[in-house]
Amino acid sequence: MDKYQPKNFEEKWYQRWEQANRFAPSGDGTPFSIAIPPPNVTGTLHMGHAFQHSLVDSLIRYRRMKGNNTLWQMGTDHAGIATQLIVTEQLAAEKIKPSDLGREKFVGKIWEWKEKSGNTISEQLRRLGASLNWETERFTLDEGLSRAVLEVFVSLYEEGLIYRGKRLVNWDPVLKTSISDLEVASDEEEGHLWHLRYPLADNPKEFVVVATTRPETMLGDTAIAVHPEDPRYKALVGKSILLPLTERTIPIISDSYVDQEFGSGCVKITPAHDFNDYDMGKRHGLEIINIFNEDASINEQAPKKYWGLDRYEAREIILKDLEDMGMIEKVEAHMLSVPRGERSGVIIEPYLSNQWFVKTKPLAEPAIKKVEEGEIEFIPKNYENTFFVWMRDIQDWCISRQQWWGHRIPAWYDNEGKVYVGRDEEEVRHNNHLKDDFFLSQDEDVLDTWFSSSLWTFSTLGWPDRTIELKTFHPTDVMVTGHDIISFWVSRMIMMALKFVEEVPFKKVYVTGMVTDANGQKQSKSKGNGLDPLDIIDGISLDDLIVKRTTNLLQPKMAERIAQNTKREFPNGIQTYGTDALRFTFYSIATRSRTIRFDMNRVEGYQHFCNKLWNAANFVFINTIEGEIGNGVSNNDVIDKWIVSELNHTIQLVDQAMDRYRFDLAAKAIYEFVWDELCDWYLELVKPILNNPEIDNQLVQTKRFTLITVLEQTLRLAHPFLPFVTEELWQKLPGKIRGEGKTIMSQPYPSLNQTLIDPSAKLDITWIKEVVTGTRNIRGEMDIPHSTPIPIIFANGSDMDKSRLYEFQSLLEYLIKPKEIQWSESTDKQPPSSTHLVGEMQLLVPLKGLINKELEIIRLDKEIERKINDKSRTAKKLGNNNFISKAPLEVVNKEREKLIEIDSALTKLKEQRLKIASL
């Protein structure tokens, strides 16, 4: 058999599965379904996706093999702003602006781009082995889902849960659109606090000083505010000031929102450009003056001098003008949190505009209730708090975007600006009895992408039609996603599903940790520390990796640093690991922690594991290919009973782990079974029988049968986690063992057979392990090579030891490679030896010609010291009357027995040391 080379077979198997339509739901088992969090259609797979989808795929494959009628619903998201941005940038390279093309042509360009690059992510998912049902793949802008969006919009509007209004929203002046609170990220940045002097209207020689971080907004000030209790300013309340640079006089008001301690204790109020000021403006009936255009340049509400200036140009000039007038008291350095648009990276402006909103409170209440009642369960549970905190203080959701790519808002306006909402223009005219020549124009805006995503679990299943799919697979069983998406998406799906299909969208929410780089840094394009999962699967050279990380950077000056960091982290690039190794890594690191540092060393370790499994299978094939494989009629010996018992124990562990979404524990159980039990012990224990021509053929056949059936079950057990290598190996099994099945992925999952758990077999094997490990310890410590046979004496053993030696002597001879094994009733008159204790029994390896006396004394001293420590710990416990009287009897007895054992061992070791020392 060839070496383990994942690239030789991984893609092949995926193609065969897909061609044979293995990913479609089938059978009449209990339905089990998961909806994929729709990736951005024009995006690429990042490590977080690969991680989540690997977890989901194991759940899906596990359930499918368990006989569930299983659906993993595939689909992608149109990602409005992100996609429009990409295409806009591409056109910019050809010096074309979207406005040059007009709406229709521009949207056409995006569709072209979608057709071209839309399957990148699908191909990546295939490489991951994701057993998604491609047949029913959906896209948020396709006909069916668009129908669902219309239906929901119209019905929420009719119920008064969608409304249009002029509000202050987060405005991206580069993208020229509103964005939701969630798409704004605030970070601390260095700035300044300018203290400006505003002269009093009735006494322009006197000033009130206000502090601001955004001096340019002063052009839109409509009041200044002080705290009602502030003695410095009490007398001024009700007076007015002359707003510099403008011709306006504005009032001084009092409001307890003002913090007396901050700045001068006096704050300028700009209702059109600050959320708090907006609220305050409403409270006091202040004028609202918007001084910005859509691109945040100064508009005609400001003095002519500043018209058309960009907000930051305007700032400089305004400051200079104020300075010239002597109106700047002082400037301080100041850290402030600056809101930036997630997509464009520019500073977001609060901006007054007409927008559409969803009234969320009435939708949130039932959603909160379902989670409280446990109908939806978050795993880990504490993420429910994140959900509750968000939902209990939920703000209305601004759903209109001033973009072209997306679901156009189904609202029409007449000449007077009256709004008509309906599924299409025809319906609007009909319902409102409007003649065909009555002027109507449709709203230019599109809906927030998350609006369509919020319908995802049911719109993908055919809603608003009551399809059989919807009936069968909704609610879905679990949603697997990152914590950053709980408020964006999870909460909104819950609200919408409850509203429109009157059931929860999923029963469980498994919140994964966030995959970071080896330094715990979030992976991102701008930091240049992101990894493409395919580069771990296929490998990539250092040069290619640097190119990949440094092209299309938003900040090109970062390129040099990114290249340096990449060189340091991956001096030799990334080698080829294959999908299975990557996947197994994901399972192993899927613990309950919220950040997961991705460590390439672990991928390497799990690649070795795949290799180990490969080679173990190879061993099995070599030993079963020629001779007869028995029929399983058991004259199983204790060794076979033991490995079957271990296998069943592992099956149990995997089931328990999967029930609790502990992918790490499932992976660990499989890893340990394959490597530590099957490879390290069972295959070794079986060799002397398989390779011995004198052994009874019946026994050899039984061994072969156990060997190959244990392998076959192990492959099935591991398949959800290692889909490719298990399929490749399973296909090499003889048909007699494999059965009629065409693929491992449709075979039944191994299930626990409690009657095969055999504790007594385990005790026997444990004894063998102890004896073998004991002699290996002596060999290892004494540097005696495996090739040198050593004489060994079993002294002072019990009847049980004796009978076990009798039973397993030939095995032990194979494993220990002794010159001979002697049995001795007592330790008297034995030659000076190196000793290892197995319970009461002593393993003796005579020193003569093999072992250095001093080395043995050192080894014994180490052992003795350990025992002395144990003894004092145990004796101390037993010397404590409180322990004796309060601890449970069995714990006390355990300690008593332990003390006896330690004492006996200690005595023997000390005797032994005396004996050696006296030589």
Next chain:
RNA sequence: AGGAAUGUAGCUCAGUUGGUUAGAGCAUCGCCUCGACAAGGCGAGGGUCGUCGGUUCGAAUCCGACCAUUCCUACCA
């Protein structure tokens, strides 16, 4: 500012309702080509479980305070 999470070996992480000597992988150090596997085998070293207190016969585990890191929410102009 409020809320949450995390802190265990050099690194990345397990450790279930408190109960043998706190485990694994990687890394380190010896020895070994023995017919599945050097992507391997065997052996060894390595930890005051963030700090301090409390509860308890007994604490990595439960409670409190503090320190450090991280995230979320709200932001003081």
